[in-house]
Amino acid sequence: MELRRSAAIVGIGELRPSRHPDGRPVLELLAEVTRLAIADAGLEKGDVDGLLVAPPLAEHSLMWPTVLAEYLRMHPTFAETVDLGGASACGMVWRAAAAIRAGLCRAAVCVTGDVLDPDSFYGPRGGRPARVPGREFESPFGPMGANSGYAMIAMRHMYEFGTTSRQLAKVAVDQRVNANANPDALFFDRPLTIEEVLASPLVCDPLHLYEIVMPCTGAAAVLVAAPEIARRGPHRPVWLLGAAEKLTHMSLAQAPSLTTSPIAYTAPRAFEMAGVTPQDIDLVSVYDCYTITVVVTLEDAGFCPKGRGGPFVEEHDLTYRGDLPLNTHGGQLSFGQAGLAGGMSHVTEAARQLQGRAGQRQVRNCELAFVNGNGGIMSEEVSLVLGAD
Amino acid sequence: MAQEYRKPLPQPTETSRPFWEGARRGELRLQRCRSCGEYVFYPRSLCPHCLSPELGWTTASGRGHVYTYTVVRRPAHPGFRDEVPYVLAIVELEEGPRLTTNIVGVAPEEVRIGMPVEAVFEPATEEITLVKFRPRKET
Ligand SMILES: [Zn+2]
Numbered sequence: 001m002e003l004r005r006s007a008a009i010v011g012i013g014e015l016r017p018s019r020h021p022d023g024r025p026v027l028e029l030l031a032e033v034t035r036l037a038i039a040d041a042g043l044e045k046g047d048v049d050g051l052l053v054a055p056p057l058a059e060h061s062l063m064w065p066t067v068l069a070e071y072l073r074m075h076p077t078f079a080e081t082v083d084l085g086g087a088s089a090c091g092m093v094w095r096a097a098a099a100i101r102a103g104l105c106r107a108a109v110c111v112t113g114d115v116l117d118p119d120s121f122y123g124p125r126g127g128r129p130a131r132v133p134g135r136e137f138e139s140p141f142g143p144m145g146a147n148s149g150y151a152m153i154a155m156r157h158m159y160e161f162g163t164t165s166r167q168l169a170k171v172a173v174d175q176r177v178n179a180n181a182n183p184d185a186l187f188f189d190r191p192l193t194i195e196e197v198l199a200s201p202l203v204c205d206p207l208h209l210y211e212i213v214m215p216c217t218g219a220a221a222v223l224v225a226a227p228e229i230a231r232r233g234p235h236r237p238v239w240l241l242g243a244a245e246k247l248t249h250m251s252l253a254q255a256p257s258l259t260t261s262p263i264a265y266t267a268p269r270a271f272e273m274a275g276v277t278p279q280d281i282d283l284v285s286v287y288d289c290y291t292i293t294v295v296v297t298l299e300d301a302g303f304c305p306k307g308r309g310g311p312f313v314e315e316h317d318l319t320y321r322g323d324l325p326l327n328t329h330g331g332q333l334s335f336g337q338a339g340l341a342g343g344m345s346h347v348t349e350a351a352r353q354l355q356g357r358a359g360q361r362q363v364r365n366c367e368l369a370f371v372n373g374n375g376g377i378m379s380e381e382v383s384l385v386l387g388a389d
Numbered sequence: 390m391a392q393e394y395r396k397p398l399p400q401p402t403e404t405s406r407p408f409w410e411g412a413r414r415g416e417l418r419l420q421r422c423r424s425c426g427e428y429v430f431y432p433r434s435l436c437p438h439c440l441s442p443e444l445g446w447t448t449a450s451g452r453g454h455v456y457t458y459t460v461v462r463r464p465a466h467p468g469f470r471d472e473v474p475y476v477l478a479i480v481e482l483e484e485g486p487r488l489t490t491n492i493v494g495v496a497p498e499e500v501r502i503g504m505p506v507e508a509v510f511e512p513a514t515e516e517i518t519l520v521k522f523r524p525r526k527e528t
Contacts, residue, residue, distance in 0.1 A: 027525055122401065129403060131400065132433045134400070135397070135400070136399040136401070136402075138430045138489045139397040139399075139466075140396060140397050140399050140513070140517075140519055140520070141489055141490055141491050142396065142461060142464065142465070142466060142468075142469040142472070142475060142491070143461075143477055144461050144463060144464070144465040144475060144477075145465050147465075148459050148461055148465075148477050151459035152457040152458060152477070152478075152479060153457070155457050155458060155459055155502065156456070156457040156502065159457070159502040159503075173467075201462070202460070202462055203462055204459040204460065204461055204462065204463075204477075205459050205460040205462070205497075206459075207459075209461070242527065251486045252479060252488060253479045253488050253489045254430050254487070254491070258456070258479075259458055290412060308480070312501065324508055328440060371489065384480060
């Protein structure tokens with residue numbers, strides 16, 4: 001059973017990120033992007049027989065796929081909750097393709113979304129909190145959620161390789177240029193300079209406020225379909241060419257390495273499955289909860305040698321008109337992070353670019369995209385290679 | 390304790406209880422696998438290296454170095470509101486395992502990766518003593 005070209009993304013549904021939630025339950029957001037993705041693919045609800053949902057952070061429920069399926073009166077023959085944090089979106093795409101290849105379904109919608117509720121990041125979820133080691137051996141010392149984890153990765157990266165805050169800031173600034181060409185981005189009308197990033201308050205040393213993702217409300221879905229459906233669709237099919245996944249740790253203290261992530265495993269395998277190399281890639285669409293995440297990802301994915309990520313982002317133009325277009329929607333840093341829909345935004349943007357539907361920020365001759373989903377503290381990684389016909 | 394402790398408290402399990410009893414006595418205790426000899430932290434019901442359930446307890450040196458750190462300037466949990474800025478760190482012990490902790494007894498701006506540190510034992514409640522670290526002179 002081979003995943004390469006087993007299925008294609010044929011439809012996109014995405015809500016504009018918002019800092020001002022209107023009070024709607026997250027279920028309504030999930031339902032809305034499901035509808036949009038089905039319509040965008042030119043399909044009917046009855047054509048969809050697979051449903052994958054990432055569990056929202058702000059509202060807790062058991063059995064999200066069943067909740068959403070019932071709400072929409074869908075009766076899928078394949079359903080899954082994919083709980084890989086920020087890597088969930090990429091994890092859903094290859095799972096949908098595998099289910100299609102295995103004959104379990106023919107058209108699967110992958111759904112993410114969340115409402116803005118900062119307390120829910122740290123507050124208790126439904127039921128008794130699990131007796132897991134993080135609560136016993138990490139929480140008593142005052143970690144600041146993911147912020148302190150990525151800060152400790154950045155600190156170690158600077159120590160080992162001499163990476164500078166100015167280099168990290170370049171990532172945020174290039175992505176802001178991209179957001180300034182994306183009317184849906186939270187920071188569409190706000191330019192940003194390296195000096196402004198460096199002048200923003202330190203939140204967790206060495207990370208400044210503008211190197212940290214902005215939580216918001218939003219949702220996004222993609223429809224993944226079998227080849228025979230994909231070829232009949234209204235858009236260019238976006239084929240899954242390569243995929244790989246790896247998980248290593250929950251607490252950063254348990255990570256095999258702080259500066260080499262599981263992407264060093266997943267990206268080469270995804271490229272190998274696709275039969276391409278990083279040099280063939282037209283668009284990089286990779287998880288960017290923090291600036292340091294992008295630098296480590298570029299190194300581990302083989303765009304530059306380990307430790308050279310800082311100089312690399314300084315030497316290359318990462319904007320949509322640059323020599324290495326990266327996170328052309330603005331990335332989550334400038335587009336917004338609606339919970340796990342933030343990870344989906346890298347998938348939807350890659351699909352849009354490959355379909356030639358990216359408007360003002362369209363990358364010319366965009367045929368091949370590298371997409372990476374990252375969850376936890378560089379804990380769980382899913383790499384995808386997507387290609388247009 | 391006269392004052393109410395407002396920060397998150399660990400809830401020991403049967404497996405981890407010897408660690409917390411050691412901390413209360415001023416000892417940093419680690420598990421060691423009787424089968425493969427590896428040191429294990431945090432406490433587990435089986436060895437994560439070889440999956441043997443035969444884990445014993447040893448007292449560690451309490452010495453290590455700062456593997457990485459950050460200065461937390463905005464508290465996530467309200468219990469830390471009066472403590473910012475404080476140093477959250479990962480310390481690598483001489484025995485090998487790394488643990489999450491705080492570096493105390495030094496100004497945050499003086500902390501460095503590689504700095505030699507030693508364990509200090511800070512009672513939080515009657516039952517719970519947290520293991521933190523402070524700079525030590527290299528011997
Ligand atoms: Zn063992």
